[in-house]
Amino acid sequence: MVGVSYHELTAGQKPRHSAGERKQFLVICTIGAAVMFNAFINAGLFEEVVIKDDGIYRGGQYIHKLIEHRDYASTGGFFRNIRSNLKLEGEEDDDKYDEDLYSVYIDMTKPYHDKGRFFTGILIDDSKADMKQRLLEKNANKSEKKLDDETDEQFERVDYEIGDLPSVRSAVASFPWTDGFVSGILNNYKVFPALHKYAKENLPEGSKFVVSTTCSRKKQMCTHYIPMIQQKDFLLGHKDSLEYEGYEEDQTMVDLELLWSDLKRIFTFKWINY
Incomplete structure (x- = not known):
């Protein structure tokens, strides 16, 4: 049997990737990294979280849904769902609804706790009763079709439920918002930890830590409130975190399913619109 060397076997074969292909891949990766970095800058990567103690949470009637076992970064998606529910037939611009959209996070027991229960809905007074009616009508007109998107499903x-949130003295912080998952990530790992630190240093011992957030696409800004009194009223009759039977389920510090979803967005460029 005549031996054949590796060089003889591979003679005449083309490299798996040509120099041109490798260069093209490098250019694409460089552009992707640059766009990604720019997205984080626009979302406030280098912005300081400035918290002031002179805020007033406006309070009002809160028409909301209770969301369980979801990453707080999904808030923007739920805001989009509510705007869709509020839009009238033929209405194109839904920016006007942003000022009434609020989420209330009630299970933030740790600085980097990014998953748990929260409410999302509209905070209104009697002058906007028509908006309340539009949302409540959706309870009786649910689609039975299974939706592809988990947030929509x-x-x-x-x-939708009806509750009342008090107008109370609050600490307040404003932070950039780009209405996408990059802003959601920065909220989870930069803004909320700063709010948690502030609350730990300034709330009386034993007080409940609650955050309520409203975001404006036109202003590209979120405003975050920490109620300094009457925090239990923000539970809207639900159990506190440690009494909630699903609390332990939400203690995983890294949501692997969400992380994988975000990575796929990054490497398939689907995140550019976010």
Whole structure:
């Protein structure tokens, strides 16, 4: 048997990737990294979280849904669902609804706790009763069709409820917002930890830490409130975190499913619109 060397076997074969292909791949990766970095800058990567102690939470009637076992970064998606529910037939611009959209996070027991229960809905007074009616009508007109998007699917399953949130003295912080998952990540790992630190240093011992957030696409800004009194009223009759039976389930510090979803967005460039 005549031996054949590796060089003889591979003679005449083309490299797996040509120099041109490798260069093209490098250019694409460089552009992707630059765009990604720019997205984080626009979302406030280098901005300081400035918290002031002179805020007033406006309070009002809160038409909301209770969201469980979801990453707080999904808030923007739920806001989009609510705007869709509020839009009138033929209405194109839904920016006007942003000023009434609020989420209330009630399970932030740790600085980097990015998953748990929160409410999302509209905070209004009697002058906007028509908006309340539009949302409540959705309870009786749910789609039975299974939706592809997990956020839309969970949103559709839950009914709108009515509650009242108090107008109270609050600490307040404003931070950039780009209405996408990059802003959601920075909220989870930069803004909320700063708010948690402030609350730990300034709330009386034993007080409940609650954050309520409203975001404006036109201003590209979120405003975050920490109620300094009457925090238990923001539970809207639900159990506190440690009494909630699903609390332990939400203690995983890294949501692997969400992380994988975000990585796929990054490397398939689907995140550019976010």
